[in-house]
Amino acid sequence: MSAVTDGTGGHARVPGFTVGGKSGTSEPPVGREYLGFIASFIGLAPAVDTQVVVLVIIHNPRAGQHHGGQVAGPVVSRILDDVLAYLGIPPCHPTAAGSSQTPPPANAPIILPDVRGRTITEARDLLPNFTIHLAGNEDPNVVRITDQLPLPGVYLPRDSDIFLFTEYNNEKTSTTVPNLRGMSLAQATNSLASRNLNIVFTGSGVVMHQDIAYGTEVSQGSVITVTLRPQLVDSY
Numbered sequence: 001m002s003a004v005t006d007g008t009g010g011h012a013r014v015p016g017f018t019v020g021g022k023s024g025t026s027e028p029p030v031g032r033e034y035l036g037f038i039a040s041f042i043g044l045a046p047a048v049d050t051q052v053v054v055l056v057i058i059h060n061p062r063a064g065q066h067h068g069g070q071v072a073g074p075v076v077s078r079i080l081d082d083v084l085a086y087l088g089i090p091p092c093h094p095t096a097a098g099s100s101q102t103p104p105p106a107n108a109p110i111i112l113p114d115v116r117g118r119t120i121t122e123a124r125d126l127l128p129n130f131t132i133h134l135a136g137n138e139d140p141n142v143v144r145i146t147d148q149l150p151l152p153g154v155y156l157p158r159d160s161d162i163f164l165f166t167e168y169n170n171e172k173t174s175t176t177v178p179n180l181r182g183m184s185l186a187q188a189t190n191s192l193a194s195r196n197l198n199i200v201f202t203g204s205g206v207v208m209h210q211d212i213a214y215g216t217e218v219s220q221g222s223v224i225t226v227t228l229r230p231q232l233v234d235s236y
Contacts (some may be wrong), residue, residue, distance in 0.1 A: 011073030014080045016091025016202040016227070018047040021076065023068030036060025041072035045080050051089050054079045085208040085229050109200070114152035115145050115164065123164055130162045133196070133221070136169040146170060149221030150198060156223070157189075160198045163221035172219040179214035180207045180226055188226055196220035203228035 012021045021043040028035040040057045044050045056072040056079070112130070115123035120140035124132060147165040149172070150156065165172070175195040180188040185199075188207050192199050200223055209227040212218060 011069050012041060012043045012077045014045055014077055014084065017045045017084065019043050019045045019080065020047040023073060025066060025068045037066035039066055039068040039071035041068045041076045043076040043080055045084060051087065052080060052083050085227050088209045090211050090225055091202040091227060109155035109157050112150060112152050112154050112156055115148055118145050119143065120145065127162055129158045131159050132162050132164060134164045136166065138166060138168055143168065149219055150223045154200065154223055156198055161196050161221055174217045175220050177212050177214050177216045177218055177224060180210050183207045185228060192224055198223045200225045201228055205230040
């Protein structure tokens with residue numbers, strides 16, 4: 001079993017996760033061609049520390065294709081996508097800046113640099129795309145940053161709230177995580193921003209999962225990671 005990246009196995013990709021999978025295609029015995037082909041695909045996710053395994057077997061597929069990856073792979077992808085969201089398993093690869101081959105869009109998330117140990121002036125120069133929160137009136141060219149929230153290395157949208165602390169002002173303020181389930185990305189972003197919390201997301205649609213449960217007390221500037229999925233609409 002190998003990682004799903006290309007070939008027919010690529011049909012089983014799940015955004016944000018590394019999926020392992022193996023396809024299978026069985027031909028009918030001679031003289032019994034009416035039985036048709038059997039297309040199968042087994043997929044697991046995440047590929048490391050696997051939590052979900054799905055096996056799909058389709059007898060006599062009639063969509064003009066009979067290879068396992070092409071026929072059963074997309075079904076495995078949809079099932080894994082739904083089950084991972086239902087179980088609340090966070091993605092391995094949160095949405096971040098674009099790939100090295102494609103220039104990132106203007107609104108692409110930006111990696112948060114480490115400004116600890118820098119003077120206030122240096123920190124501000126390194127954070128031009130973020131909203132800085134810093135209490136006190138210390139000399140910005142002398143006083144240095146001792147801590148920051150969020151911690152460095154996370155990808156954040158522009159204008160995210162960054163809280164900086166110094167030896168003269170290191171008191172963190174707590175806030176309550178809201179319930180984001182069912183919200184659009186814009187609604188979730190605004191709800192968190194009203195509490196000085198930041199968002200990292202994967203997928204599209206409405207929020208199906210948040211990594212920190214609502215009602216939890218966290219420090220302002222903390223990051224809440226949400227998983228979005230298309231909203232199901234009843235049809236009659």
